[in-house]
Amino acid sequence: MSRRLPPLPQLRSFEAAAQVLSFKKAAQDLNVTPSAVSHAVLALEDYLGVKLFHRIASAKRKDHALMLSDAGNILQHSLMRSFDDIEEAVKSVMAQGAADILTVACAPIFAKSWLMPRLHRFVATHPDVNIRINSTLNPSESLYGGFDVGLMYGRGVWPDQISQILFSETMVPVCSPALIQFNQRLDKPQDLVHHTLIHSEARLVTWSMWLENAGVRGINPAKGLHFNRSALAIDAALNGLGVVLEGRTAVQDELNKGNLIMPFEGPLLPDQNDGYYLTYRTGRGDVPKVAVFREWVLNEVAMQKQ
Incomplete structure (x- = not known):
């Protein structure tokens, strides 16, 4: 249906000026020039064939003081209600869009090493589910920041959360094959004396603890390269810089x-921080987007353990 309406910028300029009774202040609110607001209002008055403002000259002001005419009052009240309705409709639509997105909070190294190599299978089987991945090391921040599902590292106990264990973590020493091809032998734990230790400070199990359990003596457990993120420590090992405990x-x-x-x-x-868990807020497990992602994650874990 065709509507006989003046241009929206003219209506918006008038409504802004009517609220503050000033073209200058309205221009600041709209991020335009006062002249642009004045011309828009004049064009609207020409379109309607009525005066919307009484312009009152003042010796104390460089511009004219404004006062709404009777027609201006009628139009202002109607526009305020209409713009309020439009604003609420826009907010509602935006909220609906956010509701359609599955937001997954994930420990950074788990996102990189486990989730990313497999996510294409979920996308292929659930093309209607839009996903946002937020990586975080802070479970509390993740679980209370508007996330639908968490793939988190910890002990599996978070307030108001349902947690399902995915993997219990075990710490192992690993290195690049190139390291032992071009450097000293590395056939037994004692051979670590000839190699650089790579430390992942995000882990609670340290080289000192591992070496003690292995019965290794004569190695300074603090030597080597230290990283505050597991991903960086693993990358260092991949690049042949040493042996990482991960x-x-x-x-x-x-x-x-x-x-x-x-x-x-x-x-x-075993890592003292237990392992990786799938978590979601109590009472949200049956939400369709949460349910399908949970089922997919558990199936992927089951296939990996076969």
Whole structure:
């Protein structure tokens, strides 16, 4: 249906000026010049064939003081209601758009090493689900920041959350195959004395603890390269910079590809922070987008463990 309406910018300029009774202040609100507001209002008055403002000259002001005419009052009240309705409709539509997105909070190394190599399968089977991935090391921040599902690292106990264990993490020493091709032998834990230790400070199990459990003496457990993120520590190992002590889950794909190896048998220490969990807020498990993603993650984990 065709509507006989003046241009929207003219209506918006009038409504802004009517609220503050000033072209200058309205221009500041609209981020335009006062002249632009004045011309828009004049054009609207020409279109309607009525005066919307009484312009009152003042010796104390460079511009004219404004006062709404009777027609201006009628139009202002109607436009305020209409613009309020439009604003609410826009907010509602934007909220609906946000509701259609599945937001997944994920530990950074788990996102990089486990989720990213598999996510294409979820996208292929659920093309109607839009996904946002937010990586975070802080479970509390993730679970209370508007996230639908968490793939988090911890002990699995968070307030108001349902948690399902995915993997219990075990710490293992790994390195690039190139490291032992071109450097000193690395057949047993004691051979670490000839190599650089790579430390992932995000982990609670340290080289000191691992070496003690392996019965290794004569190695300074603090030597080597230190990184505050597991992903950086693993990248250092991939580039042949040394031997990293990392979680088996975090390095499993690189082990499968042959990019990393476990050079010798040694103690398999459970990480004191337990493992990786799938989490979601209590009462939200049956929300369709949460349910399909949870089912997919659990199926992927089951296939990996076969």
